[in-house]
Amino acid sequence: MTIQFDLSGKVAIVTGGGKGIGRAIALGLSSAGARVVVAGRTADPLNEVAEQIRAAGGQALPLPTDLTDGSQIDQLAAKTIETFGRIDILVNNAARSFLRSLLDLREDGWDKVFNTNVKAVWLLSRAVARQMIAQKSGRIINITTVGAEKAELGMAAYGCSKAALKMLTRCMAREWAPFGIQVNAVGPGLTRTAFSEPIWSNPDIAKHVTAMLPMGRIAEPEEIVPAVLFLASEGANYMTGETIYVDGGALTT
Numbered sequence: 001m002t003i004q005f006d007l008s009g010k011v012a013i014v015t016g017g018g019k020g021i022g023r024a025i026a027l028g029l030s031s032a033g034a035r036v037v038v039a040g041r042t043a044d045p046l047n048e049v050a051e052q053i054r055a056a057g058g059q060a061l062p063l064p065t066d067l068t069d070g071s072q073i074d075q076l077a078a079k080t081i082e083t084f085g086r087i088d089i090l091v092n093n094a095a096r097s098f099l100r101s102l103l104d105l106r107e108d109g110w111d112k113v114f115n116t117n118v119k120a121v122w123l124l125s126r127a128v129a130r131q132m133i134a135q136k137s138g139r140i141i142n143i144t145t146v147g148a149e150k151a152e153l154g155m156a157a158y159g160c161s162k163a164a165l166k167m168l169t170r171c172m173a174r175e176w177a178p179f180g181i182q183v184n185a186v187g188p189g190l191t192r193t194a195f196s197e198p199i200w201s202n203p204d205i206a207k208h209v210t211a212m213l214p215m216g217r218i219a220e221p222e223e224i225v226p227a228v229l230f231l232a233s234e235g236a237n238y239m240t241g242e243t244i245y246v247d248g249g250a251l252t253t
C-alpha cells in the first residue's frame with residue numbers, strides 16, 4: 001500500500017505560521033492540498049505567507065492572533081469555521097523562549113514561556129477539538145523540541161514548557177481518541193530559524209554545536225515539514241500520543 005501526503009479538501013491552522021518552521025509547515029500543508037489559516041502575532045509575515053500560498057494556487061487566510069488572549073483564541077477557531085466550514089488539522093507551532101539561567105530568569109519570563117508554549121496550546125486545542133468532535137475526526141500536531149528530553153544550559157523554562165507539552169500531547173490523545181481526534185507531536189532539533197539565530201549565527205558556537213550532532217549540521221525548516229505531513233495524513237491513521245524527533249541524531253548522544 002502506498003501512502004501519499006494528500007490533504008486535498010482539508011483545512012489546517014498553523015500558529016506561528018509567519019516565519020521559520022511555522023512558515024515552512026504552512027507552505028508544506030498547502031502544497032499537499034490543504035487550505036491553510038496562518039496565525040501569529042504580527043500581520044505582515046502572515047500576509048506574506050498567505051500571498052505565497054495564493055500565488056502557488058492555494059487558499060490561505062492570515063489571522064493575526066495573540067495566543068495569550070483567550071478571546072482571540074476563540075475567535076481564531078470561529079473565524080476558521082466561518083471561512084472554511086471545518087477544521088481538520090491544527091499545528092501548534094507558536095512558541096517563545098528566553099536565553100537565561102535559572103538564577104537570572106525572572107518570574108514573569110517563566111510565566112510568559114509557559115503561557116505561550118503550554119496554556120495557549122491547551123486553550124486553542126480545546127476550542128478546535130470541539131469542532132473536530134462534531135466532525136468525528138481531526139489531527140492535532142504539537143511542535144516540541146529535543147529540549148523536552150535533554151537539559152540545555154540557559155533554556156530551562158523553554159525545555160520544561162516543552163516537556164509539559166509532550167505530556168499534554170499524550171493527555172489530549174488519551175482523552176480525545178474516542179472522538180476520532182489524533183494528537184501527536186514533532187520535536188525538531190536545532191533548526192536554522194530566527195528563533196535560534198543567536199546560536200547558528202555565531203561561528204564558534206555553531207561549530208561547537210554541530211560537532212556534537214551525529215549528522216554534523218543543523219536542520220533547515222523545510223526538513224521538519226515531512227514529519228508534520230505524515231502525522232496529518234492517512235499514513236498516521238493508527239498513531240496518537242507519540243512524538244517524532246527530527247534532530248539529526250541529537251538524542252543519541
